[in-house]
Amino acid sequence: MARHLRLIAALLTLGALTVTACGGTSSDGSTAPPEGDGSNPRIVVTTSILGDVTRNVVGDLATVEVIIPADTDPHDFEPSAQQAAELRDADLIIANGLLLEEGLLATLESAEADGVTLLYVGDVVDPLPWNEEGHSEGEGGGAVATPAAFTDGDEEGHSDEESHDDGEYDPHFWFDPVRVSTATGAIAEAVAQNTGLNADTLNRQAAAYQAQLAELDTALEAQFATIPAERRLLVTDHDAFGYLADRYGFEILGTVYPSGSELAEPSAGDLAALAELITETGVPAIFSENIASPELADALAAEVGNEVAVVELFSDSVGGSDSGAATYVALMRTNAERITTALG
Template identity: 45%
Template sequence: MRRPATTRAITRATTLAAAALVAAGSLSACAVGGSDDGPLVVVSTNILGDVVENLVGDEVEVMTLMKPDADPHSFEISAQEAARLRSADLVVSNGLGLEEGLQQHLDAAADEDVPTFVAGDVIEVLEYAEGDAAGTPDSHFWTDPARVLDVVDALAPVLADLDGVDAGVVEEQAADYRAEVEQVDAEMTESFASIPAERRALVTNHHVFGYLADRFDFEVVGAVIPGGTTLAAPSASDLADLVGAVEETGVPTIFAESSSPDRLVQALASEADVHVDVVELFTESLTAPDGGAPDYLTMMRVNTERITDGLSA
């Protein structure tokens, strides 16, 4: 017996809907499977996250734990992020005491035999020269692009060796990115050379420019926070010593980091018996896309321009 048209229509619609659900399920399964089957690289800081993404392209999933504009010394992660960290195919971290708020999770992953790459292990490390941190490793190596090149050279083969990764793609990406970092290094060298010798002095929130100073021949006059971490606090004598240093050197500019409040730097500027400008730099964190420093290369170019302008005026 021939079914009524309405019945046929309902049956056909039901069949199409079922087919659509099956197709959607298949597509979803492919998407999930593609994510699960590919390697996962978890990176602690957003500066290193940007470097890793430039090296691997689409070859791996890169999960960066540190959000834009965060402080690497104190940012926290969720329980879900901690679980993914422990299940990663590779964990990339800065090391040298930088990730103070994250260290327990990094240690837990290492204890569970998650493969790790610590950038601080592959560079020539400087030590802090003064303050409570004197004699301990300086973790802010990325202010010297030559040391970032050392990290690129050591990290690229590790990424290329991950299961499921096309090593040739990583090698090509690494060569391209290396050339870009070298270009920024050359631009910094040329720009800083224009600063008069008597003006090549840096005062900032805390000691973050040791590597830049070592590489490009600056003097670090002092830091409002006299240590390697933004978790430290300056004493009255620290501020008094800095006021004396600013007055003695006559530096025209103090640099405030974007990852830390600059009110202490503003207070120092108002205390010194000279006119001192306060200029913001991007030093410990990248920003959101519209924040001025969305990637490492841009961050270094912006900082170079601001340091040069601030000390040449």
């Protein structure tokens, strides 16, 4: 037994030396691991998009597990038994909330009841309410809206403690990089409080990522500004792009799926009405999404006729490693390019 412990100690020392020799990332010269007891904190994130944001905050301080894989619809994703166990054993769960992960809700609630700390990021980013038609209701209200300042106010006055889980709010806040910047700060704070990882390092990494997000916002604003205002009309598979519309002055003309998720199928009448609207407005593209089959978007395009293109965007999950959308920032840039090409 004692020999075993000595062997483990020797291996740990060797491991530490290896890290010191080839690492070099520690700017303050300390070689001690961030955790006093040597155990790695378990940070589990539901969506691939928030997983990428969290990895940018955490860096190499800890491993971040993501439950919902790339190119997968988070609205109806159900966890495996192993994933449910991972969630139960987490030191911190980071979830989108606002009813995005409907299929995970029971598992999240039971983990929370077991004492796991949960950060519902959607609750702290001043989410937009859905309006009566299901689209999110921003301040701008359509095609002539200009982006708000990067440091925006909190007009709605939501308290951070308020729970937005009744389906009243649009959960797709990541299409606004300013809100993702707010989310980044909240994630850094929650990780520091619940894992014992070094708060200064987390804040520094979060700030570096926030600088990238500010750059992204500026780039998107400039790119979308090249599309004439009257052509900034989006027809998408499901109603995921309300925050993009609100921030960059688009109007959501219609969606193939009638509600905020893809849980309800459109009727033939819904599709015919949308096809007519597309014909009337001369919209040149219907945007399908990486998380779902393009079947219905294709059917809609067929109903409209040959003059409308079907173009895939990345919506509720990042894409695979060769997709050009494997990270949140890449996803936003690729979407912007495709939208600008299709509508510009």
